[in-house]
Amino acid sequence: MERKKILIPGGKYSDLALVNAAHRLGLYVITAGTHAHAPAHQFADEYACVDYSDKEAMLQLAKDKQIDYMCTCANDFGMISTAYVCEQLGLPGHDSYETTLTIHNKDRFKAVAKKLGLHTPISEVFTDREEAVKYILSCKDKVIVKPVDNVASIGVSQPNTDEEKVAAIDLAFSKSKIKSILVEPFIEGFFTVVTCMIINQEVVGFFANSAMTYPQGEKIAPPFPAYSRSNGGMQPAPYMEDWAPTIIEDFNKLARELKMVDGKLHAELLLNPETRQAQIFDLHRRMSGFDEPLPEWDYNTSLMWEDWIVRAECGMDLSDFPRGVKQDRYFHYREVYAPRNGKLKKMVFDDYLTASMVPAIRGSEFAIGTLCSGHVTPLRFQKNFTIENVEITDYKHEPLAYVKLRFNTIKDAEYMSDFVEDHFYEHVTFEYED
Numbered sequence: 001m002e003r004k005k006i007l008i009p010g011g012k013y014s015d016l017a018l019v020n021a022a023h024r025l026g027l028y029v030i031t032a033g034t035h036a037h038a039p040a041h042q043f044a045d046e047y048a049c050v051d052y053s054d055k056e057a058m059l060q061l062a063k064d065k066q067i068d069y070m071c072t073c074a075n076d077f078g079m080i081s082t083a084y085v086c087e088q089l090g091l092p093g094h095d096s097y098e099t100t101l102t103i104h105n106k107d108r109f110k111a112v113a114k115k116l117g118l119h120t121p122i123s124e125v126f127t128d129r130e131e132a133v134k135y136i137l138s139c140k141d142k143v144i145v146k147p148v149d150n151v152a153s154i155g156v157s158q159p160n161t162d163e164e165k166v167a168a169i170d171l172a173f174s175k176s177k178i179k180s181i182l183v184e185p186f187i188e189g190f191f192t193v194v195t196c197m198i199i200n201q202e203v204v205g206f207f208a209n210s211a212m213t214y215p216q217g218e219k220i221a222p223p224f225p226a227y228s229r230s231n232g233g234m235q236p237a238p239y240m241e242d243w244a245p246t247i248i249e250d251f252n253k254l255a256r257e258l259k260m261v262d263g264k265l266h267a268e269l270l271l272n273p274e275t276r277q278a279q280i281f282d283l284h285r286r287m288s289g290f291d292e293p294l295p296e297w298d299y300n301t302s303l304m305w306e307d308w309i310v311r312a313e314c315g316m317d318l319s320d321f322p323r324g325v326k327q328d329r330y331f332h333y334r335e336v337y338a339p340r341n342g343k344l345k346k347m348v349f350d351d352y353l354t355a356s357m358v359p360a361i362r363g364s365e366f367a368i369g370t371l372c373s374g375h376v377t378p379l380r381f382q383k384n385f386t387i388e389n390v391e392i393t394d395y396k397h398e399p400l401a402y403v404k405l406r407f408n409t410i411k412d413a414e415y416m417s418d419f420v421e422d423h424f425y426e427h428v429t430f431e432y433e434d
């Protein structure tokens with residue numbers, strides 16, 4: 001029997017999980033993208049070198065291959081092309097093209113958010129450079145500048161001086177394909193990623209993780225992308241009992257307003273640790289784009305999240321989705337920094353830390369190990385995690401290691417993740433030669 005065909009644009013590690021999920025459903029998988037050596041392409045049944053941001057080229061590819069389904073990748077432009085192709089061909093599992101543009105273009109989303117009273121910063125949108133410059137120079141409080149159609153925080157900046165503000169406007173315009181940008185208030189808080197499952201325009205599964213900044217280590221990077229301004233984090237996100245009900249209701253309002261089809265909704269929030277409330281600053285229905293071979297929720301729950309994504313985007317029945325499933329695995333992750341420069345004779349984690357360590361992803365490396373000079377050395381099988389004989393020349397900026405810890409209770413994860421009273425280094429010993 002001939003297998004039905006699914007087209008999956010992209011090729012990142014996150015997309016690899018979708019390829020495997022589609023194979024578990026018995027589908028013939030075609031991937032597309034211009035990076036021929038991306039990992040997901042190697043596992044597909046067929047690869048086409050087509051720019052997935054070109055919706056007309058993707059439509060022609062879908063016609064040529066006579067696909068039955070299409071699943072989006074971890075990219076906003078891939079999501080927009082997917083919605084366009086599916087609408088043109090009458091394929092199931094995706095919102096209309098207009099709805100997709102509303103969700104993925106920040107100017108359109110902000111208009112709907114304002115109408116519905118959602119918890120998100122109110123933005124000013126500009127298509128004229130001079131008007132944008134005049135406005136931002138008049139702003140007294142901190143602001144964020146973004147292209148309305150950016151992906152992965154490209155072209156996003158948080159300027160301080162007048163010179164930086166003008167440069168931020170020019171950067172945002174240069175990265176916007178439709179030459180439209182927005183300026184919005186800067187919101188303090190943790191970078192928090194949320195994924196939920198929507199069925200019948202209602203959230204039935206909700207998961208969130210937070211990235212945090214700890215005093216050890218000083219990041220030299222623009223404030224965005226968000227991972228450039230954090231050196232640790234917690235899974236699940238803290239204070240969820242306080243802020244999650246409000247955000248879930250926002251998602252429900254949005255799903256009803258836009259008549260969203262069943263499937264995932266992915267968002268990025270800023271979570272204020274003082275008020276314990278969250279603000280939505282980005283929203284999309286694509287796959288999350290972290291450089292890991294499994295979606296982040298596979299580590300947090302018993303769900304094989306990618307299977308549900310593919311089923312939803314093929315328009316398959318989701319009535320057996322386990323409603324009410326919660327994050328039941330608790331993690332803390334951390335970049336580890338030395339306390340000062342000099343010849344580090346030895347750094348040792350105690351038994352409490354090493355008993356909790358798990359293999360973790362760092363970029364494309366699957367290892368726990370040292371990060372000095374950008375080189376990752378696997379050390380995960382040692383009884384105690386130890387680094388020896390390293391010359392430390394830039395202790396604030398160059399981490400020694402990246403580790404991920406798993407705990408049995410959320411209380412233990414919160415203890416280790418506390419950004420006010422940081423307990424992590426109480427379990428680490430540093431020994432210098434001098």
